[in-house]
Amino acid sequence: MIAVLLERIGLALVTLLIIAVTVFFALELMPGDACTVHLGRGATDTMLAACRARMGLDQPPLWRFAAWAGDILHGDLGVSMQRERPIVDIVGWRLRNTLILAAVTATIGIPLALGLGVLAGLKPDGPLDMAISGIAIFAMTVPEFISGTLMILVFSVILGWAAGVVTIGYKAPALDLVRASMLPAATLVFILAAHILRMVRASVIEVMQSDFVQMARLKGVPQRRIIWHHVVPNALLPAISVIGLTMAWLLGGVVIVESVFNYPGLGRLAVDAVADQDLPLVQAIALLFGLIYVLTNLGADLLALALNPRLRTRRG
Amino acid sequence: MTAPSPRLMVENLQIGGAGFLVVDRVSFTLGPGESLGIAGESGSGKSTLLLSLMGMMRQGLLHVGGSVRLDGRPMLGQSDAALEPVRGGKIALVPQNPATALNPSRRIGAQIDEALQLHSTLTRIDRAARVLDLLGRVRLPEPAIAARRFPHELSGGQVQRAAIAMALAGEPDMLLLDEPTTGLDVTTQAALLDLLVDLRHRDRVGMVCVSHDLGVLARLCDRIAVMYAGAMVEEGPLVPVLTHPGHPYTRALVASIPRIGAAGLPLPIDGNPPSLFHLPTGCRFAPRCALVQDACRTTRPDLELLDPDRKVACLRPMTIPAPVTRPSDAAFAIGAPILAVKDLSVGYAQQNMFGKTTPRQVVEAVSFTVQKGEVLGLVGESGSGKSTILRAIAGLAHPGSGSMSLTRDGETRVLAASSTERSLAQLRSIQLIFQNPDASLNPRHRVLDLLAQPLLLYGKVARSQLRAKAAGLLAEVRLGAATLDRMPAQLSGGERQRVAIARAFAAEPDLLLCDEITTALDVSVQAAVLELIRELARKHDVAAIFVSHDLAVVRAIADRIAVLRSGRIVEIGPAGDLCERPVDDYTQSLIASILRIPA
CATH class of the missing domain: 3.40.50.300 (P-loop containing nucleotide triphosphate hydrolases)
Incomplete structure (x- = not known):
């Protein structure tokens, strides 16, 4: 058990290191560097040399990677070129905002998905399953920018329930952001729930046909109790890792959804940073996304480990 | 003294799907403390028959005709809800593969407790004591520890004991056993069968046991029914049926079993069982029967009384001893x-x-x-x-x-x-x-x-x-x-x-x-x-x-x-x-x- 725990955590650390190396050297491979981008066409060789000396860009790449990685371990993400401020200050608030959006999405989306998935799986191919699965497949195939735009059209333009575009600043109080995140979160829930409920449905169908569910029926266990005590706990176990994967996968969706709704989160910042060619900022955001991805999956793995007795305790 | 009135009555039972029958015209009765063994090879319909006794149809199969009654009450065509008090309460199943028949994410004790919650009026505290009592009764060492275990943490024999304890929790009058000792070592098997025999004699629990192993049935049952291609070919008291089989299939089945007490090879049965979609018009065993006659290929024999206690479905039944083994070939000469x-x-x-x-x-x-x-x-x-x-x-x-x-x-x-x-x-x-x-x-x-x-x-x-x-x-x-x-x-x-x-x-x-x-x-x-x-x-x-x-x-x-x-x-x-x-x-x-x- 402890060995498995350490192994998973070790693997997560290795993955993070690989992400850091990839992010750093991918940008290194690009023609030019932060100084050529920052100073533009009019830069002279002396200006470039001075800039590179100031930024430490004249050092060999491996040395700079070590310095960059060392700074990150101390909580220093570097300095933004365009904004000329420490990246930590810029990223911190946006990270909070994105986490708020993710939390709202997960709080609504996961229970919704589990519930609908179980409902669909209990009577496969029944009318309820047809409706739920049909909508889910639609949600999975429509890209975020279309479903987001549709949300704005329906809930903002036609019904007028919520503002279509988020207008508050990135330092707004958390509660205001929760309120502002409703439409973007709904867009994300739409997709997230679709993926998870398809998985839960398949899992419920499988468990319903298992020997132990038949055995429960032969024991005289009422249907309701069979569902709650025998089907649901066993069907949700495999869903945990899918939830982890889907949540992590959602980060890609965040970039688009935040842009569509003008939500002041990490995703929109990433788009801005790329547009501004602010390379140190892009590096930092890419690394943060990687960190969130790895942590989410690690969390899902550990949760699955904790809840599944077959993984938790071994015979012998 | 009159014979006890039968508890379980199966009459002309037919189970099947479009164009085929898995169980065809099966009838038998079983009283308290009686035990019937159902023998047959894979595909003979014996497990389907067993499940139907609890009012359960296997996936894709339908109740076509006939009836199953427990204490006069019909078991087929009922909703699951209507059968809840009966299943596990009056009639309980010991599954073939307990490792998959127990919920993998609940502790053994909790699963037995669930049966007690449903079929007894005991309080929570009494139930906990009863769980330990049941686990002790099936001779699991250290019941308190076993109750806290998950199914995967026990050995095959231990899980099978736990499954028996679960079946006994509702104090059923009738126990159905589906290949109860398959996959267990002989010593574990012997101990488990002792336990079941003891239960039968002490608590007068009626038993129907399905097995391909005639040795298991011989240990556990008084009567035996032999199934072939969905139909019963012979039914009667176990010892005479096995020593002097009345149906050629019974005789061939008995002869194909290797004996520890006899040298030489057992005798195979030529050919394969018929496909349920293309059953022979006459006797289903006719294509493989050594004693086949022309009439066997056209007339399907019914199960008829051979003597007051035994029924055989054969046009020319006879009771002759089964050949045991083929005489062994020349003694082996040791080579290099x-x-x-x-x-x-x-x-x-x-x-x-x-x-x-x-x-x-x-x-x-x-x-x-x-x-x-x-x-x-x-x-x-x-x-x-x-x-x-x-x-x-x-x-x-x-x-x-x-x-x-x-x-x-x-x-x-x-x-x-x-x-x-x-x-x-x-x-x-x-x-x-x-x-x-x-x-x-x-x-x-x-x-x-x-x-x-x-x-x-x-x-x-x-x-x-x-x-x-x-x-x-x-x-x-x-x-x-x-x-x-x-x-x-x-x-x-x-x-x-x-x-x-x-x-x-x-x-x-x-x-x-x-x-x-x-x-x-x-x-x-x-x-x-x-x-x-x-x-x-x-x-x-x-x-x-x-x-x-x-x-x-x-x-x-x-x-x-x-x-x-x-x-x-x-x-x-x-x-x-x-x-x-x-x-x-x-x-x-x-x-x-x-x-x-x-x-």
């Missing part, structure tokens, strides 16, 4: 040794929770030789190391110490530990046949492709002669040349195992390693496979090592037997001597726990 194993030890590295490895010894200092043309049987319970020895000889397990040597054409050479270090000639001369042909035959290859591989690799057969050569191999295992173009999935289990045997003989080996090769087969098919191995080994002068957990099977085929316990040979000797006059205590207890069929 072909394989010598000396001080063989095999261990596995076992990882503990901190990643530390500790060696675990599976085989310890085992020595034996195998002579040319001899069949050596290796017998032992699960974990005794018998399969590991076989894998070591095949070069698939890495021995820790010891040596092996193989003699071919008068030349003795050391046998390298790993198959990758052996010469092609050595690889060719040792061939392995696995337990499960479903897993050992590539499902995407035609039979021809399967046989072509060893022919091309070892035999250097020209491609133009491949088909003829492969057809010749199939003929030796009594399969037609049409089988060459079939896929493994299109063959029956027995036919698949024959293909696996043909594949082994394609290499023209000197030594055949057989790893539980009949365990997955029905008894009548097992008898045919044993006969085949024996015949081919004699014909081609091939030696064989035959591994099995079943001493009776090994006695039927082996010249000499080695008994293994915890990785050591405790006794080795000629088959007849070892079975009739065992010297070692363990061998004696092993033979004592073998279930005997009345003869």
Whole structure:
């Protein structure tokens, strides 16, 4: 058990290191560097040399990677070129905002998905399953920018329930952001729930046909109790890792959804940073996304480990 | 004194689907404390019948006709909700495979407690005590600990006991047992059957037990019903039915069972059971029956009284003793040794929770030789190391110490530990046949492709002669040349195992390693496979090592037997001597726990 725990955590650390190396050297491979981008066409060789000396860009790449990685371990993400401020200050608030959006999405989306998935799986191919699965497949195939735009059209333009575009600043109080995140979160829930409920449905169908569910029926266990005590706990176990994967996968969706709704989160910042060619900022955001991805999956793995007795305790 | 009124009444029961019946016109009654065994080979409909007694239909099957009544109350055509108080309360099932029939994420105690919640009025505290009481009653050591365990944390025998405890929780009058001891070691099986017999006599629980193993039924039941292709062919008191069968199928089934007390091979039943979609118009057993007459092919016999207590579905029933075994062939003359194993030890590295490895010894200092043309049987319970020895000889397990040597054409050479270090000639001369042909035959290859591989690799057969050569191999295992173009999935289990045997003989080996090769087969098919191995080994002068957990099977085929316990040979000797006059205590207890069929 402890060995498995350490192994998973070790693997997560290795993955993070690989992400850091990839992010750093991918940008290194690009023609030019932060100084050529920052100073533009009019830069002279002396200006470039001075800039590179100031930024430490004249050092060999491996040395700079070590310095960059060392700074990150101390909580220093570097300095933004365009904004000329420490990246930590810029990223911190946006990270909070994105986490708020993710939390709202997960709080609504996961229970919704589990519930609908179980409902669909209990009577496969029944009318309820047809409706739920049909909508889910639609949600999975429509890209975020279309479903987001549709949300704005329906809930903002036609019904007028919520503002279509988020207008508050990135330092707004958390509660205001929760309120502002409703439409973007709904867009994300739409997709997230679709993926998870398809998985839960398949899992419920499988468990319903298992020997132990038949055995429960032969024991005289009422249907309701069979569902709650025998089907649901066993069907949700495999869903945990899918939830982890889907949540992590959602980060890609965040970039688009935040842009569509003008939500002041990490995703929109990433788009801005790329547009501004602010390379140190892009590096930092890419690394943060990687960190969130790895942590989410690690969390899902550990949760699955904790809840599944077959993984938790071994015979012998 | 009048006979007790029957509790369970089955009348003309028919279960099936579009155009076929899995259970056809089955009738019987069962009173309190009575026990009925249902025998039959796979596909005979016995498990479907058992489930229907609880008002449950297998997926895709429908109740077509007839009725099942428990205490006068109909069990079929009822909703699950209506049957809730009956299921588990009046009638309970002990499942075939308890490892999958128990909820993997709930503790044993909680699952037994659930049955108590549903079928008793006990308070929470009383229920907890009752759970421990039940676990103690099925003789699980340390009930308090067992109750806290998850199913995967118990051994096969322990889970089966827990499943029995769960079935007993509702204090049912009727217990249904579906192959209750399949997959258990003989000593565990014997203990479990003692427990069930005790329950029956003490609590007057009625029992219906389904099993392919007549020994299990003989231990547990007073009456027996024999099923063939969905219908009952014979029903009556167990001892006379098995000693003087009235139906030719019963007689053939009894004769196909290997006996520990008799030398020689059991008798196979020719042919295959009919497809349920294309049943013969007359008697269903007619195409395989030795005593068939013209009338049998046109008239379907009903189950009729043969004597006041026995019913047989045959046009010319008779009660003659079943032939026991075929007289054994000429005594084996010891030839030159072909394989010598000396001080063989095999261990596995076992990882503990901190990643530390500790060696675990599976085989310890085992020595034996195998002579040319001899069949050596290796017998032992699960974990005794018998399969590991076989894998070591095949070069698939890495021995820790010891040596092996193989003699071919008068030349003795050391046998390298790993198959990758052996010469092609050595690889060719040792061939392995696995337990499960479903897993050992590539499902995407035609039979021809399967046989072509060893022919091309070892035999250097020209491609133009491949088909003829492969057809010749199939003929030796009594399969037609049409089988060459079939896929493994299109063959029956027995036919698949024959293909696996043909594949082994394609290499023209000197030594055949057989790893539980009949365990997955029905008894009548097992008898045919044993006969085949024996015949081919004699014909081609091939030696064989035959591994099995079943001493009776090994006695039927082996010249000499080695008994293994915890990785050591405790006794080795000629088959007849070892079975009739065992010297070692363990061998004696092993033979004592073998279930005997009345003869």
